[in-house]
Amino acid sequence: MNPEASYPVVVWAGGPDRPGMIAVVATMLYEKGANLEHCAMTQLSGHFTMVMLVSSPVNADELGDYLRSGLAQTHFTDLSVTVRARPLGSERPLDGQRCMVSVYGKDRPGIVAVITTLLAEQGVNVTDATTSVLDAGESVYALLLEVVLPDGLDVAELGPALSSAAQELGVDASIRPIAVDVF
Amino acid sequence: MAVLPVRLLPDPVLKAPTQPFDTIDDDARSVGADLLDTMSDASHSVGIAAPQIGVSARAFAVDVSGHSKADSCHGAFVLFNPVLILATNYVVGREGCMSVPDLTGNVARATEVVVQGLDMDGRLRTIEANAFEARALLHELDHVDGLLFLDRVESLSTDVFRRRRYR
Numbered sequence: 311m312n313p314e315a316s317y318p319v320v321v322w323a324g325g326p327d328r329p330g331m332i333a334v335v336a337t338m339l340y341e342k343g344a345n346l347e348h349c350a351m352t353q354l355s356g357h358f359t360m361v362m363l364v365s366s367p368v369n370a371d372e373l374g375d376y377l378r379s380g381l382a383q384t385h386f387t388d389l390s391v392t393v394r395a396r397p398l399g400s401e402r403p404l405d406g407q408r409c410m411v412s413v414y415g416k417d418r419p420g421i422v423a424v425i426t427t428l429l430a431e432q433g434v435n436v437t438d439a440t441t442s443v444l445d446a447g448e449s450v451y452a453l454l455l456e457v458v459l460p461d462g463l464d465v466a467e468l469g470p471a472l473s474s475a476a477q478e479l480g481v482d483a484s485i486r487p488i489a490v491d492v493f
Numbered sequence: 494m495a496v497l498p499v500r501l502l503p504d505p506v507l508k509a510p511t512q513p514f515d516t517i518d519d520d521a522r523s524v525g526a527d528l529l530d531t532m533s534d535a536s537h538s539v540g541i542a543a544p545q546i547g548v549s550a551r552a553f554a555v556d557v558s559g560h561s562k563a564d565s566c567h568g569a570f571v572l573f574n575p576v577l578i579l580a581t582n583y584v585v586g587r588e589g590c591m592s593v594p595d596l597t598g599n600v601a602r603a604t605e606v607v608v609q610g611l612d613m614d615g616r617l618r619t620i621e622a623n624a625f626e627a628r629a630l631l632h633e634l635d636h637v638d639g640l641l642f643l644d645r646v647e648s649l650s651t652d653v654f655r656r657r658r659y660r
């Protein structure tokens with residue numbers, strides 16, 4: 311860890327997936343003296359995408375220029391990079407019941423919009439979301455969410471609201487608490 | 494007999510090789526008592542292994558009494574030189590560890606196990622366990638081998654969607 315890296319920033323990078331993408335970005339950050347903190351990186355239908363919380367020794371604009379000009383010297387010229395300053399104190403702890411929400415059924419427009427709007431109206435915080443279109447002859451859409459319920463909202467209350475919204479969309483939905491066993 | 498601080502990652506004792514007990518003497522019993530004391534002191538803890546209290550030895554304690562997910566329950570017990578005899582019927586569950594704060598992961602564990610070891614009197618004990626008690630036993634057996642649940646995570650949280658091959 312470099313204690314001189316005092317600019318909190320978010321780095322987004324993405325492009326057509328091939329081996330070495332994380333390595334080239336992580337190496338450039340390491341060589342600059344930036345600390346890579348919390349990241350999510352995944353491959354979506356052949357597109358690799360990375361979101362990284364970084365503390366940088368230079369400000370967001372400078373780090374962005376450094377990464378882009380450095381990548382231009384590699385064979386990862388099709389990797390696009392965006393860097394923004396990250397307000398400190400945004401890492402608030404999430405207290406509350408963690409739940410898993412599953413929504414799936416015949417593909418149609420609006421599934422994500424309707425379900426996440428319902429959750430937002432209830433003050434439910436989505437912490438992770440994955441969606442996919444599955445080809446099982448007919449197109450099936452699946453949306454999986456990890457959420458944190460606000461204080462005072464119970465799974466037993468949210469479940470029926472979720473089910474009726476799903477019913478209007480012609481899909482199925484369920485919600486259940488995520489149990490973590492600590493040993 | 495004492496409540497000892499639970500060692501946290503990156504304490505090297507969690508990954509260090511462990512020694513078996515030659516005999517179950519007063520020294521061994523004192524480790525066992527420390528395990529039981531520390532386990533019952535740590536809230537929500539249903540198991541603890543010797544490396545977690547800084548002792549590189551093959552022993553752990555488990556107690557799933559009163560836990561809602563438990564089916565089999567052997568109360569609070571210590572096993573020295575534990576050996577896994579049988580493990581079947583694997584189920585994935587979300588797991589965390591007292592020595593690895595904040596992180597959790599999906600880990601497949603057997604839900605039916607047979608574990609043998611020596612009890613506090615040095616007698617061979619055979620524990621047939623299932624469900625929650627089986628998961629606790631397997632987690633503690635791993636600690637004795639220097640393995641954390643992080644070494645057992647089979648997939649990340651997006652594991653429902655099978656990755657398709659592009660290219």
Ligand SMILES: [Zn+2]
Pocket residue numbers: 493589590591592632636
């Ligand atoms: Zn543990």
